[in-house]
Amino acid sequence: MTDGKKQTNALWGGRFSGSPSEVMETINASIEIDQRMALEDIAGSLAHAEMLAATDIISSQDAAEIARGLEQIRAEVLAGEMKWSAALEDVHMNIEARLKEIVGEAAGRLHTARSRNDQVATDFRLWLRAACERMENLLSGYQAALVKRAEEHAGTVMPGFTHLQTAQPVSLGHHLLCWVEAAERDRGRFADARARLNESPLGCAALAGTAFPIDRDKTATTLGFSRPMANSLDGVSSRDFALEVLAAASICAVNLSRFAEEIVLWTSKRFDFASLSDEWSTGSSIMPQKRNPDAAELVRAKPGRIAGALQTLIIVVKGLPLAYSKDLQEDKPPVFQAMDDLELALMAMTGMAGDLTFNSEAMEVAAGEAYSDATDLADYVVRELGKPFRDAHHIAGSIVKLAEIKGVPLSGLSLADMQSVEAALRQDVFKVLSARASMESRTSYGGTAPIRVREQVQAWQARLAERQSG
Structure with a gap:
């Protein structure tokens, strides 16, 4: 829950003598959204503190205290006990303020040689890297469900269609394997995007790097990145990695929606090729005979939201000059929503693929x-x-x-x-x-x-x- 109490922002308030207006505080705050990256932010801060101590920029004692405080915050986040404040704007400043409450002065040394600009870019890449991996795993589960049904129905005849007109007879197993192939390409797109985004912006600081003798290779390795980003301006300002993930998500959602549409058609009495159990059907509030494939219909609608998220982010970043601009705060809402939608769609399609009962006799007659x-x-x-x-x-x-x-x-x-x-x-x-x-x-x-x-x-x-x- 977010604490709406208004307070002067002590983390950047030296330049300011007053507090922001209520509207300014509201439009500027992103904590309701980016608190979702709390664990990534803590991981980045732990790696940064460890590196600062290893390069003698801060003492090992301070680094140990920082690590102790961050681990406590991690536990509070996981337990749902962390209190978030809109006055502290974002996940980074909320965690730093909580760290100061826990360890005192040492907390102020954590932000040496970094900026919220490279910090948020690092958090976002870490979050998306994990999201891509989740989608790849979900797609493998979806493929496994389809392959199992394809094995059962290798010899089942159904009509193949062109222009939605009966064209040539095909195997139902062959038809299902088509969606396995499409899902493999979807997996490949997420894997490619994950590999490309796996570079560390940490240490790029605000935009120009830092004068401190940091070891960016060390933080990159600690966080599982393949390398540090080579250009500090690019590190803090690029969001094409998120666009690529959203493009992969949009294509995946379209592929899912096409099979979802077939489920809608097949389960209609006009086709009578298949049926869904009660687990994957809904009824009507007025027509007692109805059995509606609502899950499939909702999956069919998901590309609108997911492709809309891609367009939203394209428009947010279009025309932005280097380096960081506050517009980039608007990058995460569409990405988070799109990945949530796709994750749900994949789980629904996997469930329905395993649940469908096929009417082989009707299919062969139609074929x-x-x-x-x-x-x-x-x-x-x-x-x-x-x-x-x-x-x-x-x-x-x-x-x-x-x-x-x-x-x-x-x-x-x-x-x-x-x-x-x-x-x-x-x-x-x-x-x-x-x-x-x-x-x-x-x-x-x-x-x-x-x-x-x-x-x-x-x-x-x-x-x-x-x-x-x-």
């Missing part, structure tokens, strides 16, 4: 509708009769037209009917005219044949097991 085996007929004409594909396409199209006139599927035509279009057709043409035969024939690498799907399932199982063990 055979709308002349979905027409391409197989054309392929037969190419393979067995030696016709060019364009000629075969025309022959198959003419036979489809004849079947439409007669109101039957292709397999419902007689051989004589087909030979009225192409005399060379033989009785064995009927072997290719079923949804299952069509699905099983697509044996090319990456194709939908169950044998290929099972190979991909095994490959993904091995990949995910290796990732979990490593």
